[in-house]
Each structure stands twice: as structure tokens, then as C-alpha cells.
Amino acid sequence: MKKKILFFIIVSLFFCMPTVLLADYDAYINDNYVNIRKSATTSSTSLYKVNKNTEIKVVDKKLISGSGCSSKWYKITYKGTTGYVCSRYVSFKSTTFSGINVIDYTARVNANNVTVRKDKTTKSDALATLTLGANVEILSSHEASNSGCSTNIWYKISYYNNKIGYMCSKYVTKKSDITSTNEEYAQVLREEGFPDSYIPYLTYLHNKYPNWTFKAKNTNSNFADAVDAEEGINYMQTTNNNYRISTVPAEGSTWFRVNEGVIAFYMDPRNWLTKERIFMFEKLDYADSYEDMYLDLVKALFGDGTLGADTYTVPMCTYGKQYRVSPLHIGSRIRLEVGKNGSHSTDGGSFTYKGKTYSGYYNFFNIGAYPQTIDGVEYSAITMGLVKAKSNGWNTVEKAIEGGVKFLANGYITKGQGTLYYQKFNVSPDSEPYSTKYLHQYMTNIQAPATEGNQNYNSYKSSGILSNPFIFEIPVYNNMPAYTSLPASGDGDNTLKSLSVTGFSIEPTFDKDVLNYEVNVPAGTNTVTIVANANSSKATISGAGEVEITEDTTVITITVKAEVGDEKKYVITILRSTTTNGDNGNSEVPGNGGNTDPGEGGNTTPTTPEVTYKSVAQILKDSGIDVSNKTITNIKYNVKASTVLNKLTKNGASSVVLKNKSNTVIKDSTLIGTGSTVTITSGNETVTYTFAIKGDISGDGKITMVDLLQVLKHIKNDKKLSGVYLSSADTSLDNKVTMVDLLKILKHIKGDKKL
Numbered sequence: 001m002k003k004k005i006l007f008f009i010i011v012s013l014f015f016c017m018p019t020v021l022l023a024d025y026d027a028y029i030n031d032n033y034v035n036i037r038k039s040a041t042t043s044s045t046s047l048y049k050v051n052k053n054t055e056i057k058v059v060d061k062k063l064i065s066g067s068g069c070s071s072k073w074y075k076i077t078y079k080g081t082t083g084y085v086c087s088r089y090v091s092f093k094s095t096t097f098s099g100i101n102v103i104d105y106t107a108r109v110n111a112n113n114v115t116v117r118k119d120k121t122t123k124s125d126a127l128a129t130l131t132l133g134a135n136v137e138i139l140s141s142h143e144a145s146n147s148g149c150s151t152n153i154w155y156k157i158s159y160y161n162n163k164i165g166y167m168c169s170k171y172v173t174k175k176s177d178i179t180s181t182n183e184e185y186a187q188v189l190r191e192e193g194f195p196d197s198y199i200p201y202l203t204y205l206h207n208k209y210p211n212w213t214f215k216a217k218n219t220n221s222n223f224a225d226a227v228d229a230e231e232g233i234n235y236m237q238t239t240n241n242n243y244r245i246s247t248v249p250a251e252g253s254t255w256f257r258v259n260e261g262v263i264a265f266y267m268d269p270r271n272w273l274t275k276e277r278i279f280m281f282e283k284l285d286y287a288d289s290y291e292d293m294y295l296d297l298v299k300a301l302f303g304d305g306t307l308g309a310d311t312y313t314v315p316m317c318t319y320g321k322q323y324r325v326s327p328l329h330i331g332s333r334i335r336l337e338v339g340k341n342g343s344h345s346t347d348g349g350s351f352t353y354k355g356k357t358y359s360g361y362y363n364f365f366n367i368g369a370y371p372q373t374i375d376g377v378e379y380s381a382i383t384m385g386l387v388k389a390k391s392n393g394w395n396t397v398e399k400a401i402e403g404g405v406k407f408l409a410n411g412y413i414t415k416g417q418g419t420l421y422y423q424k425f426n427v428s429p430d431s432e433p434y435s436t437k438y439l440h441q442y443m444t445n446i447q448a449p450a451t452e453g454n455q456n457y458n459s460y461k462s463s464g465i466l467s468n469p470f471i472f473e474i475p476v477y478n479n480m481p482a483y484t485s486l487p488a489s490g491d492g493d494n495t496l497k498s499l500s501v502t503g504f505s506i507e508p509t510f511d512k513d514v515l516n517y518e519v520n521v522p523a524g525t526n527t528v529t530i531v532a533n534a535n536s537s538k539a540t541i542s543g544a545g546e547v548e549i550t551e552d553t554t555v556i557t558i559t560v561k562a563e564v565g566d567e568k569k570y571v572i573t574i575l576r577s578t579t580t581n582g583d584n585g586n587s588e589v590p591g592n593g594g595n596t597d598p599g600e601g602g603n604t605t606p607t608t609p610e611v612t613y614k615s616v617a618q619i620l621k622d623s624g625i626d627v628s629n630k631t632i633t634n635i636k637y638n639v640k641a642s643t644v645l646n647k648l649t650k651n652g653a654s655s656v657v658l659k660n661k662s663n664t665v666i667k668d669s670t671l672i673g674t675g676s677t678v679t680i681t682s683g684n685e686t687v688t689y690t691f692a693i694k695g696d697i698s699g700d701g702k703i704t705m706v707d708l709l710q711v712l713k714h715i716k717n718d719k720k721l722s723g724v725y726l727s728s729a730d731t732s733l734d735n736k737v738t739m740v741d742l743l744k745i746l747k748h749i750k751g752d753k754k755l
Contacts, residue, residue: 025058026222026479027076030091030733031628036076036083042068047083052628052735054078056085063087063555070553070622088626088634091733097224099260099566101488102481105135107157110173110276112447116157116165122148127165131238132447133265134159135485136172160489161564178274180204192216193476197483201273208275211469215283216476219427221437223477226427227264229438229740232747234258234266234446242487242564251444258446261487266446267425268484269474272453279460280420280453281472284329284413286320290469294320298331301463305340312364315401322402323409330405332459337366344382345369346400351386353379361389362400367407412442419473420449420456427475436739487564493536494562496570502529506572507643508636513754516571516636518624520646523577525549530556530572538563552576553624573624577650613683614652620680622651631724632678632691637703637755639693641666648680655681661699671701674728692724694731695745695755703748703755711742731755 032051037044056076063072069086076085112132117124120142130136137158145152149168157167179200186199193216194202202214219226235255238244244256265271272280290297294317302308313331320327338346345366350359354374363369369385371378379387394400416431417423417440424443426435434440445451460466495512506517512535521528532544543558554574561567620627625647626634635644641658645667648656658666661675674696679688695703697710711729713719714737721729721737729737731744747753 025061025092027056027058027074027090027092029054029056029085029089030633031089031626034085034089036078036081036085038083040064040066040069040073040075040084042086044084047081048078050078056090058090058092071624072555088621088624097264097481100224100227100264100481101261101485102483103135103485103488104483105175105485107136107138107155107172107174109134109136109167109171110274111171112451114167114171116159116163116167118165120144120147120149120154120166122168124166128160128163130159130167131236131240131243131486132450133271133486136167138172138174139164141169142166163489173274178204180207182207189214189216193218194474195476195480197480198270198273198474198476201270205273205275205278209467209470211467213469213471215471215473217428217473219475219477220429221427221477223264223268223480226425226438226477227260227267228753229743230263230267230425231260231753232257232743232750233438233441233444234263235444236262236446240489242489242492255444259487259492263446264484265486266450268480269421269476271484272450273474275466276457277450277453278472279456279470280449281474282329282420282453282456283418283471283473284326284408284420285418286324286326287471290326291321293468294327297465297468298327300465301328301331301335301459302340303463305335305342307334307338307340307342307346311397312401315398316405319402319405323405323414325405325409325413329413330401330408332456333408334364334404335459336455338364345385346397351383353383353387358386358390360395361386362394362397363389363404364400365404365407367404412440415440420452421475424449425475427477438743439739487566489564491536491538491563492566493534494539494560494566494568495535496532496541496558496560497535498531498533499558499570499572500531501572501574502531504528507640508638511754513751514636515569516573518573518575518643518647520575520577520650521549525574525576528574530558532558532560532570534560536562547574549574549576552578553622575624575647575650578622578652613654613685616653616680616682616685616687619648619652619682623647627689630687630689631727632689633727635672635691635693637671637693637696637701639672639701640668641670641672642668644672644678648678653680653682655679655686673699673701674724675699676701690724692727694728695748697721697725697729699725703745705749708742708745708749711737711745715739715742 029050029052034050035046036048036050037046056078059075059077064075064084066073071086071088073084074087074090076083109130109132114130115126116128116130118127121144139156139158142154142156143152144154147154149170151168151170153169154166155169155172156164158164180203181200182203185203185206189199189202192214205212234257235250236243236258237254238256243258243262245259246257249255250257272278295313298313298316299308316330317327320330345363348360348362350357363385366385368388369381371381372384389400392403394403412423415434416428417426422428422431424441426438426441499510500506501519504519504521506519508514508517526549527546528549529546530544532541534541540561541558543556547556556572556574558570559567625632645656645658657679658672659677660666660673666676672691672693674691674693676691677688679686693701695707697707710721714721714729726737729741731741744755748755
């Protein structure tokens with residue numbers, strides 16, 4: 001037992017450490033036949049030769065000088081061994097949690113749109129309105145009767161960068177009040193598959209409701225990748241600029257797309273492991289082991305209400321079993337829609353539609369029930385729901401309940417999305433035979449699972465059945481941060497308004513969403529001046545100004561730090577020419593006026609020095625151009641032909657010929673697109689390579705709706721892609737082309753997140 005306690009203490013201390021202490025970065029090899037070497041030089045012993053997508057850990061993102069790799073080296077670990085890899089062959093996974101607030105909390109707001117007051121009464125001035133899940137710090141507690149607070153207790157709180165105010169204690173939950181320890185039960189949860197960061201919350205719930213069962217479900221997704229895939233398709237009613245990605249509404253006038261920090265918070269299952277919210281994870285499919293209990297549970301749900309009679313509850317159980325939907329969920333949905341006594345939607349009463357009166361129809365789930373104006377006549381939601389019932393032939397209680405249950409089942413529950421969470425965030429591996437991850441999500445409201453789960457809790461609580469057995473399937477992600485919180489308050493703008501290098505042009509043209517640039521400078525350049533201006537006056541910039549150039553390839557990072565502390569890094573690679581004369585970077589043969597000694601009388605023929613040519617492979621490496629199977633893979637969209645031509649000639653190419661996919665020579669400001677080719681000559685060696693530009697499937701060097709449609713046709717098997725065009729469609733770099741790639745291109749086109 002002492003060993004178990006010691007183990008738990010060590011684990012607890014680990015999770016209490018600041019996240020900045022997590023040194024390793026998840027990464028992978030982005031090419032084939034890459035060497036992991038013993039030291040940072042190509043002459044060092046090769047420890048392993050690995051292929052594309054091999055997973056590694058980068059010990060530190062600091063680049064290490066060495067030899068044989070112009071882009072410098074990363075120190076990495078692989079299979080428990082430390083080694084070095086040329087940095088151009090390393091790509092980082094989306095597990096660094098950029099844009100995600102990974103700090104811990106002591107207390108949180110447990111309801112939506114809760115007012116912070118200037119004093120301890122609801123009659124006091126409102127200072128702010130906080131959303132569900134906002135972090136607060138309780139500074140002190142104050143009793144105040146007749147103050148409008150049902151608990152008569154007000155908390156003095158710190159919120160939004162140390163602003164001070166008062167909030168009724170009813171709306172604040174302390175973390176210490178919803179967590180508990182029990183090493184014996186913790187081991188049960190570990191064996192079930194829960195990470196330790198879930199365990200304190202589930203232990204508390206187990207102590208309170210010992211009949212509840214918690215099932216861990218591995219999504220087989222990296223947490224940051226899942227958050228990234230959900231970006232742009234989740235909305236919230238908010239005016240908080242730290243939560244939304246644009247001030248332009250996404251829907252109506254009050255719904256805005258939320259940023260990655262908000263998505264991460266609402267997707268993190270650990271934030272919802274409370275008795276009020278956990279019902280977003282309630283399994284909604286039929287459990288055979290509960291068959292004997294279902295009727296009593298459903299009756300208890302309606303209590304003394306009209307719908308508690310056998311006429312209604314027996315069909316709920318019968319059709320729940322037939323369509324594999326939990327009768328308890330069926331009853332809960334019906335109670336939410338029409339109450340425990342039913343409504344005009346369920347009493348078979350009369351209604352008038354288009355001048356005719358009908359009766360004897362039922363709609364227990366209010367399917368299709370929303371108000372409409374038809375031919376100038378306004379019809380209520382209930383009337384339209386009954387019109388829907390008539391069209392479906394629901395002229396008995398049993399037919400109406402069966403139709404509603406079938407609707408629930410066929411839409412989501414029997415398709416692998418059997419919880420409210422999965423219906424909002426489609427990350428369940430069980431849904432993959434029926435739909436693509438991150439699609440087929442019936443709600444855009446990111447708060448919907450928390451809100452509807454709370455409604456179920458309240459329904460079960462009022463029915464007195466919370467102590468009965470419930471099964472909860474709770475998602476677990478790979479590479480989760482220790483914590484997630486809503487974005488910090490303050491100015492979150494960490495973008496640049498402008499970026500330039502004095503006296504030189506940068507490629508591509510500056511765009512605040514593009515983070516990587518290149519600048520070509522002549523031989524002998526020892527310094528450059530970086531001029532960077534932040535978009536927000538509250539942001540700070542580091543890395544700009546005069547920078548020393550000590551190598552032919554110098555990487556300069558400009559860091560923009562927002563007021564809230566979030567950082568964005570813009571990278572400029574300075575490429576210094578290695579030659580001072582000659583058109584192609586090779587030494588020009590000198591004549592008699594050069595440095596040769598003509599001999600006595602000046603009649604001796606000068607000696608022509610031997611010219612040494614680089615290999616084409618070396619020219620590509622020195623130019624920072626990655627190649628796999630004669631395909632160039634790391635040139636982005638909107639790159640001009642002149643940029644690549646200049647880069648290659650400055651690094652030693654004798655001749656460079658660029659052609660588009662139609663085999664027409666291109667140059668100057670013409671964009672390089674997928675299917676374009678480059679033929680490089682150095683000495684007697686000539687090699688041709690083809691470009692695959694991520695996101696550019698049409699081959700015009702841009703990313704537009706044309707590219708989106710071509711990916712869609714590929715996915716639907718209408719017109720399959722192949723070769724470099726298939727490669728360019730794989731924007732997620734997982735060697736597949738799926739709806740995830742389609743979403744990434746769509747986000748780029750909409751401006752939500754650039755490729």
C-alpha cells in the first residue's frame with residue numbers, strides 16, 4: 001500500500017508541474033531513408049535509417065550547428081536513443097497546443113452568462129458577464145441576506161486579468177469541491193484506460209453515485225489535431241474578442257466562430273466531469289443488462305405525470321429495444337420537449353392547416369415543429385409539428401413514439417454517435433463506417449453538449465433517479481495537455497501588421513497569416529535590418545532590428561506576444577549567395593587580364609582552372625528545397641517562378657528551366673503550381689523534378705474553390721486524383737485524402753486558417 005501511495009503522490013506532483021517543463025516535442029520524419037546520426041554531422045555514425053512518418057521526440061527546438069545540413073540539426077530521441085536529424089527532415093505534430101490555454105484553475109463559473117456585480121447584491125451595477133467555464137479566483141466569502149442571491153453567499157472574485165467583482169456563490173464551482181482521491185478506485189480507472197488527469201473528478205462522482213459506470217473510449221486522435229479539425233465549424237453567442245475569430249457573425253447577428261482556445265476547452269472531457277454536466281457522455285444506446293429496469297426508470301422519469309402511464313411508457317421501452325435506443329433517453333427527450341403531462345402535440349387534439357381542420361395526430365418529439373408563414377398565414381411550431389405527424393401517418397400514440405425513436409436511432413445513435421458529446425464532436429472511432437470524423441455533427445453551438453447534458457441531469461434529478469445505474473462513455477485523446485482553460489482575457493492579437501527586410505524583398509509577399517518567408521542577399525552581407533510592426537499596440541515584438549548574418553543560411557525568428565501572453569512566431573530565412581561573380585554561381589574562367597601569371601614576354605597561354613560543380617542534390621539541399629521521389633514537396637502556394645530560379649542559381653545551378661503543367665516555360669512573377677516542373681543542370685548532370693503544392697490541386701499556384709471541388713470529387717469517387725495531384729490534396733500529411741483535407745482547404749479559402 002505504501003508503494004501505491006508513493007506512486008500516486010509522484011503522479012499528482014507531475015500533473016501539478018507547470019506545462020513549460022514539458023521539454024520534448026512530438027514530431028515525425030517527413031521523408032524516406034533519413035539518417036538519425038550519433039552527432040550533428042553527416043560524417044557521423046548512422047544510428048537508424050528511418051522512413052516518412054516515423055515518430056520521434058525533439059528534445060529542444062533550438063537548432064544545432066554542425067556540418068552537412070544547411071538548415072542545422074535537431075537533437076532527438078528515438079527508441080530510447082538520443083541522436084541528431086537534419087532539421088529539414090523533421091516536422092512537428094500539432095501537440096504543442098498553440099492557441100490553447102493550458103493553465104490550471106481553482107474555481108470556475110458553472111452557468112452561462114453570469115453577471116459579475118460591483119457589490120454584494122443583484123441591485124448593484126453589472127461589471128461583466130462571464131460565460132460557462134470561465135476561470136475565477138475566489139478572494140473572500142461574504143454573507144448577504146435579501147441580496148438576490150439564493151445561497152445568501154457572495155464570493156469576491158478575481159477575473160479577466162485581475163479585475164475584481166462579486167458573484168453569487170451558486171454560480172461558482174471550486175475545483176476542490178468536485179475532486180477526490182481514492183487510490184484503490186484510481187487503479188480501477190487506470191485499468192479501464194483513463195489517464196490520471198481524469199481520475200480525481202471520476203473518483204468524486206463514484207463516491208457520490210457508486211452505481212454509475214465510467215467507460216474510457218480512446219478516440220485514436222491527437223487532441224490538438226482534433227481541435228484543429230473542429231476549427232471554423234463551432235459557434236457561440238459571444239462578444240468576447242478573446243473567444244471569437246472574427247467580429248463578423250457566422251450565423252444570424254449573434255453567433256460567432258470561436259477560436260482554438262475555446263474549442264479545446266469545450267472538447268476537453270475533463271472539464272465536464274461534474275454531476276451537472278457528465279450526462280453529455282451518457283450512453284444513449286440500448287443496454288440489454290438494464291432491460292428489466294427500463295420501465296420503472298422511465299415511469300420514475302415522468303413521476304405522477306400523464307405520460308407516466310403504460311400507454312406511453314411501454315411503447316418507449318418496446319421501440320427503444322427494437323431500434324437499440326435507451327428508453328431512458330427516449331423518455332428524457334420527450335419530457336424535455338412536451339413536459340411530464342404532454343402538450344397539444346401529444347393529446348390528439350384538433351389543428352387547422354390551409355383552411356382544413358384535422359385531429360388524431362401525435363408528435364412526442366416535436367420533430368419538424370418550428371413556426372412558419374405559408375401563403376401569408378402564420379402557423380405555430382405545434383401546428384407545424386402536427387402537420388409533420390400527419391405526413392408521417394402518426395395517428396396513434398404507438399406510431400408517433402415509434403417514428404420518433406426511429407428518427408433518433410437512424411440519425412446518430414446507432415451510427416456510432418451514441419452520446420450528446422459525439423453528436424457535437426464526431427470523434428468516435430465507432431462512427432467511421434458511417435461518416436468521416438469531424439463531420440455529421442448536428443449542432444454548431446459548441447455549448448450544446450454541456451447545455452443538453454445539464455437538462456438531462458435536471459430531468460433525472462427531479463425524477464429522483466440519479467442514484468440508479470447510468471453508463472457514461474468518456475472520450476480519451478492522445479497527447480492531451482495537463483489542463484485546458486478558456487482563453488485568458490485581454491488583447492489576444494499576436495499578428496504582425498507589416499514585416500520587411502530593409503533593402504531586400506521577401507518571398508512570398510507579406511500576409512499576417514503566412515509565418516515563413518525567405519530573403520536572398522548577396523555574398524558579403526554581414527547584417528540585415530528586420531522591420532516588424534504589430535497589429536495591436538498592446539503586443540510586444542522580439543527578434544527584429546539589426547541582425548548579424550554569420551552563415552550562408554540564417555534563420556531569424558520574430559516573436560509577437562499578445563497582451564494575454566499568446567505568442568506567434570514569424571520566421572525569415574536569409575539565404576546569402578556563396579559566390580561574388582558569374583551568372584550561375586560558378587567561378588568565371590579568368591583571361592589574360594586576370595590573376596594568371598602569363599610567363600615571360602606575356603606569350604604563355606593562361607592556365608584554365610578546373611571548375612568544380614555541386615551535385616543537383618546538394619544544390620537542392622542548400623536551397624532548402626525538399627525532394628521525395630523526384631517530387632518537390634515544400635514549396636507553398638503563391639510562390640513566383642523567379643523565387644525558385646534565383647534560389648537555385650545562387651546555390652550553384654548552371655541552368656534552371658521551369659515549366660507549367662502544360663509544358664510551357666514560365667518565369668518572373670508566374671506562380672509555380674502543382675504539376676509544374678523544374679529542370680536543373682549542374683556540370684554534366686541534369687535532373688527534372690515535379691512540384692506538389694499542398695492545397696493546389698488545379699495547378700495554378702493558388703488555393704481556390706476549384707481545388708476544393710477536385711478534392712470533393714476524389715472523395716466521392718467521381719474523379720480520382722493521382723500522382724502529384726493526389727499528394728497536393730493530402731494537406732494533413734497522413735498519406736490519405738479525406739474530409740479532413742477538404743476541411744483544411746475550406747478553412748484556408750474562408751481565411752479561418754491558412755495552409
